Structure formats: C-alpha cells, structure tokens
Amino acid sequence: MVIPIGFYNCSDTKYDSTIAKPILLSNIWDTQTMTEIGELYQKQYPKENTEKKLIELLSKDISISGNDIPVSITSRIEEDFKTDKIVILDGWILSVTEGRQCALFSLIQSK
Amino acid sequence: MHIDARNLDNNTIIEGDICIIGAGTAGISIALDWIDTPYKVILLEGGGFEYDDRVQNLYSGKTTGQNYYPLKSTRLHYFGGTTGHWAGMCSPYDPIDFIKRDWVPDSGWPISRKELDPFYERAHKTLQLGPYNYDFDYWKSEVPNLISFPLDERVIWNKMWQFSVARFNDLYGTTITNAKNVHLFTYANVVDIIANENLTGTKEVRIKNHAGKTHIARAKRFILACGAIQNARLLLASNSQASQGLGNKNDLVGRYFMEHLEHASAELWLSKPFPSNLYTWSSGAITRAELAITEKVQTENQILNGTVSLFPLTVGRNLKSEMDVWNNEDPRKSAEKFWKDISDARAAAKKIKEGSISRAFQLHTRIEQAPNPKSRVTILPEKDELGVPKTKLNWELTELDKNSIRKIYQLLGQQIGIAGLGRIRLNEFLRDENDTSWPSDLNAGWHHMGTTRMNDNPKKGVVNANCQVHGISNLYLAGSGCFTTSGAPNPTLTLVALSLRLSDYVRGKM
Numbered sequence: 001m002v003i004p005i006g007f008y009n010c011s012d013t014k015y016d017s018t019i020a021k022p023i024l025l026s027n028i029w030d031t032q033t034m035t036e037i038g039e040l041y042q043k044q045y046p047k048e049n050t051e052k053k054l055i056e057l058l059s060k061d062i063s064i065s066g067n068d069i070p071v072s073i074t075s076r077i078e079e080d081f082k083t084d085k086i087v088i089l090d091g092w093i094l095s096v097t098e099g100r101q102c103a104l105f106s107l108i109q110s111k
Numbered sequence: 112m113h114i115d116a117r118n119l120d121n122n123t124i125i126e127g128d129i130c131i132i133g134a135g136t137a138g139i140s141i142a143l144d145w146i147d148t149p150y151k152v153i154l155l156e157g158g159g160f161e162y163d164d165r166v167q168n169l170y171s172g173k174t175t176g177q178n179y180y181p182l183k184s185t186r187l188h189y190f191g192g193t194t195g196h197w198a199g200m201c202s203p204y205d206p207i208d209f210i211k212r213d214w215v216p217d218s219g220w221p222i223s224r225k226e227l228d229p230f231y232e233r234a235h236k237t238l239q240l241g242p243y244n245y246d247f248d249y250w251k252s253e254v255p256n257l258i259s260f261p262l263d264e265r266v267i268w269n270k271m272w273q274f275s276v277a278r279f280n281d282l283y284g285t286t287i288t289n290a291k292n293v294h295l296f297t298y299a300n301v302v303d304i305i306a307n308e309n310l311t312g313t314k315e316v317r318i319k320n321h322a323g324k325t326h327i328a329r330a331k332r333f334i335l336a337c338g339a340i341q342n343a344r345l346l347l348a349s350n351s352q353a354s355q356g357l358g359n360k361n362d363l364v365g366r367y368f369m370e371h372l373e374h375a376s377a378e379l380w381l382s383k384p385f386p387s388n389l390y391t392w393s394s395g396a397i398t399r400a401e402l403a404i405t406e407k408v409q410t411e412n413q414i415l416n417g418t419v420s421l422f423p424l425t426v427g428r429n430l431k432s433e434m435d436v437w438n439n440e441d442p443r444k445s446a447e448k449f450w451k452d453i454s455d456a457r458a459a460a461k462k463i464k465e466g467s468i469s470r471a472f473q474l475h476t477r478i479e480q481a482p483n484p485k486s487r488v489t490i491l492p493e494k495d496e497l498g499v500p501k502t503k504l505n506w507e508l509t510e511l512d513k514n515s516i517r518k519i520y521q522l523l524g525q526q527i528g529i530a531g532l533g534r535i536r537l538n539e540f541l542r543d544e545n546d547t548s549w550p551s552d553l554n555a556g557w558h559h560m561g562t563t564r565m566n567d568n569p570k571k572g573v574v575n576a577n578c579q580v581h582g583i584s585n586l587y588l589a590g591s592g593c594f595t596t597s598g599a600p601n602p603t604l605t606l607v608a609l610s611l612r613l614s615d616y617v618r619g620k621m
Contacts, residue, residue, distance in 0.1 A: 091542050
C-alpha cells in the first residue's frame with residue numbers, strides 16, 4: 001500500500017505527515033481500512049475531531065518533525081499497550097496513539 | 112474372552128468379581144489394568160465391534176437451551192467408543208483447574224493435580240503418547256523450529272499438547288478378547304441398575320439387546336463407564352427403587368453438564384511473517400502449543416481457564432461453523448460433512464497467495480465452562496427401543512463464560528501490542544462489553560463433563576474423591592462425568608488418568 005507522506009500545514013503548525021502513519025498497521029491494512037478506522041475513532045472521540053487537536057495530542061513530548069518520529073511513536077504505542085491506553089475500533093485492539101494516527105490520516109485523506 | 116450377548120440363552124445370569132459397564136475409553140482403560148489379575152472381570156458393551164445404527168440410535172435425545180449437536184451424533188456406541196474418530200488431542204489439566212476459585216461458583220476438586228500426576232503418566236502409556244512432559248523448553252529441544260512469540264511469560268505461556276493416534280477398537284480389541292480373565296460381552300446394554308433393599312449397594316444390572324434377550328450381571332463391584340451423559344441417564348432411569356434415580360438423593364445427577372467452548376473468536380494479524388511450527392498443527396506433528404493465560408493473571412482478572420489456538424485465516428474464513436456442519440444425527444454423516452468443509456476451505460485458501468492475510472490467523476478459543484446447575488441432563492417420558500427413557504440435555508452458559516473469553520483476547524491483544532508482533536481483531540460477538548448473548552452457532556468440543564460431579568460432600572457431588580457414588584458402597588463412576596470443573600484441554604487424557612486412579616482404588620478394595 002502507499003500512504004502519502006509529506007509536510008502539511010494545519011493552522012499555524014507545519015508538521016511531518018509521518019506522524020499520521022501507523023507503521024505497523026500499514027503493514028496490515030490498506031488505505032481504505034485505515035481511513036475507516038480513523039473515522040470510527042473520530043466518532044468515538046468527537047472532542048479530538050480536528051487536525052489541530054490530534055497533532056497536539058500526537059506530538060506531545062516529541063518533536064513533530066525529524067527522523068525520530070517513527071521511533072518515538074512506536075515507543076509510545078508500546079507504552080500505551082503497557083498502560084492500558086487501548087481502544088477497540090471495529091474489533092481491532094489498538095493503542096490510543098494508533099487510533100489518533102488513523103483519525104489524522106483519515107482527515108488528511110478527506111482534504 | 113468375547114461373548115455376543117445376542118447369542119446367549121435368554122435370562123442368562125453373568126457373574127464376576129467386577130463389572131465394568133461400557134467399553135469406551137474409560138471402561139477399556141480400566142479393563143486393561145485388570146488383565147492377568149486373579150479377578151473375573153465382566154466388561155459389558157452395548158454395541159459390537161463396528162458401527163451399528165440401531166445401537167447408536169439408543170443415544171438419541173432432545174436438546175434445549177444453547178444450540179447443541181444432535182445427541183446421537185456426539186459419542187460412538189461400539190467397542191472403543193469415541194476413540195473411533197477422535198482427534199487425539201491431549202494435554203493435562205492445570206493445577207488451578209483443581210482448586211477452589213472464589214470467582215468460579217462450585218469449583219474445587221477434592222483431589223489435586225499432584226495427586227493425579229502419577230496416573231497421567233500411566234494414561235500416557237494407555238493412549239500411546241510420548242513422555243509425560245508438557246514443558247515448552249523440553250519440547251523446544253526435541254522438535255525443530257518451535258519458536259515462541261516473544262510475549263511476557265508472566266501473562267501468556269505456551270501450553271503444550273501431544274497427539275494420540277490410539278483408536279481403542281483396533282488397538283485393544285485383540286488384547287481384551289484374548290485376556291483370560293476379562294469377559295467382554297458385546298450387545299449387552301445395561302438398562303437398569305438394581306440396588307439392595309436399603310439402596311446402599313448394587314445387587315445386579317439388567318441387560319437387554321435388540322435380539323430381544325434380557326440378562327442379569329452380578330458382581331462384587333460395578334463401575335459405570337458409559338460417558339457423562341449416559342452415566343447420568345442410567346442412574347436417573349434406574350428409578351424403580353428410588354423415584355429420583357440411584358445416587359440422586361440430593362438432585363445432583365445430571366446437573367452441572369459442562370462442555371468446552373471452542374469457537375473462532377478473534378483474528379491475529381502479524382505485521383511480518385513469523386516462521387515457527389509451535390502454534391500450528393500439521394499431519395504427523397507430535398506436539399504444538401496453544402497460548403494460555405497464567406494462573407496469576409486468571410486470578411487477578413477473575414476469569415476461567417482457557418487457551419487460544421491459531422489457524423490460518425485464509426482457511427478459517429472459509430470454514431462454516433461446526434455447529435452448522437455437524438448437524439446430522441448419524442455421526443458418520445456429520446463427520447463426513449465436517450471433513451469436507453475443512454477440505455473445501457483449504458482448497459479455497461490456496462487461491463489466496465499474497466497480502467497481509469497470508470500471515471494472519473483465526474484465533475480459536477478453547478475454554479472451560481463454568482459449573483452451572485441449570486445446565487443439565489434429565490430423562491424424558493419417551494423411551495428408546497430397549498425401554499430406557501431418552502435423554503434431554505439443557506445446555507446453559509453463564510456471563511462468566513463470555514466475559515472470560517472476551518478478557519482472554521483483550522489480554523492477548525495487549526501483549527501482542529506490547530511485543531509489536533501485530534494486532535488482534537475481536538470477532539463480532541465479543542465487541543460489545545454489555546452483550547451477554549451467545550451466537551447460535553457457538554461451537555462446542557463434543558466433550559461431555561460434570562453430570563456426576565466429584566465432591567466429598569454428598570450435598571455437593573454425586574461421587575466422592577474415589578469416584579464412588581455417595582451412599583452406594585460398591586458403585587463407582589468412571590469418566591468425565593466426575594469432573595468437578597471442565598478445564599480447558601480435551602478431557603480424554605484426564606478421564607483416562609482418573610479411571611486408572613479409580614482402578615487402583617477398586618482393586619485395593621477387593
């Protein structure tokens with residue numbers, strides 16, 4: 001599958017769209033599934049339903065641009081699972097971070 | 112020695128030291144143990160050496176509650192019993208299965224796993240298994256490519272299995288018929304147990320067959336080994352002296368029927384291939400593992416004991432539910448449909464060669480059923496061809512059963528996530544935490560347990576720790592009906608071990 005990667009502008013924030021790419025899930029799902037799961041996350045957590053909010057949550061405590069993003073996100077996903085920050089979307093047992101990544105991905109796709 | 116009871120003179124009286132009723136897995140295991148002893152063993156089998164539909168039909172009955180297989184089709188009624196078509200899957204029950212668990216009502220056997228260990232070892236010989244060793248590290252050193260998922264061993268462990276190919280009919284038919292002190296009577300269906308006047312001992316059993324013959328068997332001691340449903344049925348139907356049936360003063364006979372819930376419950380999608388022979392089964396394999404939850408985590412989460420097995424998703428998604436396939440009264444026809452469904456699914460799977468689904472697995476639950484007095488076997492007014500009331504099975508599950516399955520996958524999903532192996536997807540019936548219903552096609556393992564449960568208190572069990580019926584000094588029950596809880600593994604290894612323990616006990620009493 002091909003998931004677009006590039007830089008996006010969101011209000012006054014420029015961010016690396018790598019942050020919107022759940023690496024492990026992209027080895028399992030196609031783009032459509034990722035979009036659908038992202039939409040489900042948006043429905044389940046309407047308070048996080050903006051690009052700005054999702055970037056804010058995803059980039060908390062990490063640099064939002066640079067080569068370290070995948071490593072940092074992977075590490076946070078592992079930590080999510082360890083600390084029970086888990087969401088179930090369409091039956092998938094995912095980390096909250098992955099849910100947010102999918103939500104951001106689906107928002108980018110809908111642009 | 113073999114005698115066809117159809118050829119005996121009517122009203123023959125058969126006498127011996129011990130009478131074993133039923134030549135299935137439990138009965139044959141015990142009979143083998145008595146060969147070359149000074150005792151005359153009577154072994155009564157309702158069928159012959161081959162399938163006979165008229166005999167098989169004696170197992171017909173009705174089911175209510177959770178959808179279940181046709182009763183006639185769930186056991187085989189001839190010498191060798193259901194080993195005639197079993198899958199041979201063997202693994203011992205875990206120590207936690209035997210103890211009293213506060214969160215599992217009516218749990219707690221009067222014996223421990225440690226007490227059963229020597230008999231498990233002996234059962235391995237009867238079932239022609241490998242060494243009595245279920246340690247993953249042992250098998251890893253014996254069999255190549257048994258690579259474990261890198262999961263937290265404090266949460267998930269590899270429960271090992273061995274596979275038996277023992278079909279007792281072929282394997283032990285000659286041994287039994289050649290044994291001088293074992294008198295095997297085929298076509299000898301026990302239809303009634305007659306007790307002494309004060310119901311404290313068994314006097315004799317009445318035998319019938321389709322040839323119209325009636326016989327009597329007398330012995331010092333009787334062991335009922337007809338399977339969990341038929342043992343309960345025979346006790347309940349032996350009601351000429353006690354209206355509620357023999358051994359049933361406390362209305363427990365037939366209650367606590369348990370099955371193994373064996374159902375496709377989730378999917379495991381790996382992010383990259385994981386080449387290992389540990390979790391999958393192939394023809395000729397001598398071992399494999401299922402993913403199990405540690406005793407500590409079961410206790411913390413107050414869940415039942417269960418395991419998860421892996422099946423290629425490309426095949427699994429093309430399989431029909433076993434409950435929908437195994438629906439013919441004739442076990443041969445149901446088995447034929449079952450194998451054809453697997454064969455068709457495998458053929459369909461071969462067309463899928465790439466994509467992430469090629470490294471995905473269907474996850475099958477194998478879990479104990481919580482003891483439930485409402486899940487029970489009773490007898491109907493309607494009688495079979497030999498005049499025995501037919502069986503009614505009301506199979507009922509509880510919320511604990513479903514919550515436990517869901518929790519197992521949540522725990523597994525979490526651990527798979529931590530390890531970064533892939534992701535778990537729950538099947539539809541587990542997604543809503545408030546949904547306590549069950550799918551109508553929920554599969555069971557064809558395993559009947561618990562109907563004559565073991566407990567040292569007569570008000571809580573039909574048999575005591577020695578499998579003796581409470582209050583009846585010379586009547587013993589063999590088989591999985593005595594299980595107090597049902598464990599996760601298939602019951603055969605444990606029921607053979609328990610039967611050998613009973614065999615020792617009865618011999619000590621002679």
